[in-house]
Amino acid sequence: MGTNQSHSSLSDCIIDENPISTTQDWTLHHAQNIDHGPLSVFLGIDNKPDSVLGALGKRLKQYRHPSILKFLAWSAIGGKNCLFTEKVCPLGLVRGQQTVHSIGLGLLEICQALQFMHQKGNIIHGNICQNAVFVTPGGRWKIGGLDQIQKLVDNNTNPAANKSSETSRDILALGLLITELLNGCVDQESVEFLEYVKSTLLLPDLTRRPTIQQVLNHRFFRQPYMYIFQFLKDITLKSEIEKDEFFTSLVDLLESLPGGVVGKHLTPLLLSRYVLMDLTARRNLVPKILQPKSKHSKAIFSEGEFKDFVVPEIRTMFLVYDTGIRLILLEHFVHFASSIDNTTLEDDILPSLLLGLRDSNPIIVSHTLRALADLVEIIGPELVIGKSRSKIFSDGSPNRRKESMASLTSDQVAGGLVGRSLGVSHVPGIDQRVPPIGAEFQSFSSPDEEWDNWEDEDSNTINPLENSRQHFSDLPAAQEHSVDPVRNLQSDIDTMLKNVQDLDILKLDLKTKVKEKDEVDFFADMTPDIPKKKSSLEKFQTELEKEKKARSDKFAPVDVCEEIGGGDGWGDEELDWWTK
Secondary structure (H helix, E strand, O other): OEEEOOOHHHOOEEEOOOOOEEOOOEEEEEEEEOOOEEEEEEEEOOOOOOOHHHHHHHHHHHOOOOOEOOEEEEEEEOOEEEEEEEOOEEHHHOHHHOOHHHHHHHHHHHHHHHHHHHHOOOEEOOOOOHHHEEEOOOOOEEEOOHHHOEEOOOOOOOHHHHHHHHHHHHHHHHHHHHHHHHOOOOOHHHHHHHHHHHHHHOOOOHHHOOOHHHHHOOHHHHOHHHHHHHHHHOHHHOOHHHHHHHHHHHHHHHHOOOHHHHHHHHHHHHOOHHHHOOHHHHHHOHHHHOOOOOOOOOOOOOHHHHHHHHHHHHHHHOOOOOHHHHHHHHHOHHHHHHHOOHHHHHHHHHHHHHHHOOOOOHHHHHHHHHHHHHHHHHHOHHHHHOOOOOOOOOOOOOOOOHHHHHHOOHHHHHHHHHHHHHOOOOOOOOOOOOOOOOHHHHOOOOOOOOHHHHHOOOOOOOOHHHHHHHHHHOOOHHHHOOOOHHHHHHHHHHHHHHHHHHOOOOOOOOOOOOOOOOOOOOOHHHOOOOOOOOOHHHHHHHHHHHHHHHHHHHOOOOOHHHHHOOOOOOOHHHHHHHHO
16 A cells, blocks of 8 residues: 555554455554554445444544553545554464463453443443454553444433343353453463353353452452552552552562563563652662673573563663653663663664763763763774774783793793893793883893993993993803803804894994083083982992992002193193102
């Protein structure tokens, strides 16, 4: 049928051409609408004004109840009458998919719809059967087939007896429906209820049949999952005391039920706005619903059940722009985010989170940033903050394995340290790191040399290569003739130094400019003298150098000219002073 104009609120409605159900009066089709989403369309075969479909649409519009098929619109398209309702499927088509718990909850809703019609609407349905019952995608049962309803006749002599006799026809039809649905069930509650139905609802004597209220009082409808379902449906009618008592003991009741039953039939009600806004529920219930058992041992759902039943509800909740609901989701985001598939996170959750950053509420913005930080670890920073990223920080911490270091000899460690300082050697078991800028030149100097020696004014060029060779050439002669690894190390060092020269590492401009004698430094007094704080080891090395120099100067030949008058020879003034 393509796109069709139906009602002002149902414009651009797309109706499936193939019907899912056909009767002599109408065909049922699935449809899709931009505003209402998925829905169902009853297309009339007889387009007369007083057709069966016309009567059905009129009654559905007149009698509204949560367990009665919801009317959306009525229109004529292409010369055919169209009745638009919520999306449903006839019970007969999905009968095999209904579990014992699904049937129990479905019968509860059908009985409640009949109670409404008998007591509030003063009508009888007159057509209770499987074809008059429809199932929503969420598993809720809705009663339809209101085209044959009849008004209850008022009898002034005995209205109660007259009403009971009139409604007993619906009770009989209800008993037949229950017998068809519960036939084959083996659980104790269903077996007992089926016996009750056969012994009371199917009695030939109309006066001995129970009322719909008496049927609802049977303990079959007081099972824990039905009690929870009914309380959550009527939560707006409950007092604060009743809600506090209910939510305090609710977790224990849920733990006694199969997770699949809770997930399929109770999750939408457990995560409704009225539950989330209750303080007792947020404290006792919500933390155990919004995370799987892998995150919390006392949670209600396993990982698989959480993904099947809770994640779709979370996705819908993120589309609701309510401050309270959004803050609850953000508070528990770290617990359920990893259980959501990446497609849902990228397509639905992430755009909603980014929208929250633009909110004027600082609390929402703060919690949203924390949620985005948790999301980075799951779907990656490229999707969360974009692809314009670069390597800024690096890991400069040592990464040496103590076990490997302990197994090496002292010579191997020394060789590895020297090789790493030269950048050309690798000793197994020692992890190498790239030294910081400038460290490669410092490593050529001997351990007892300091940076101040590099600026000696008596030398024009600093050659760290020579210093390194001199350091190894000063080894005692006894060690040179010994068979220890130091001699081999000396040969390896020469080879490595040659390799370093080939790599042009030493071809850097390390020359220092020597001041000319006649050059005057006008800014010498302005140079700040900032003493460098030395460590204990540096102080010890300095004292050791001074002591070594003092010993060498003690035995050095004395230049009398330098000691008395400098290097210019004997002058007259000095000679006169000497002769005196």
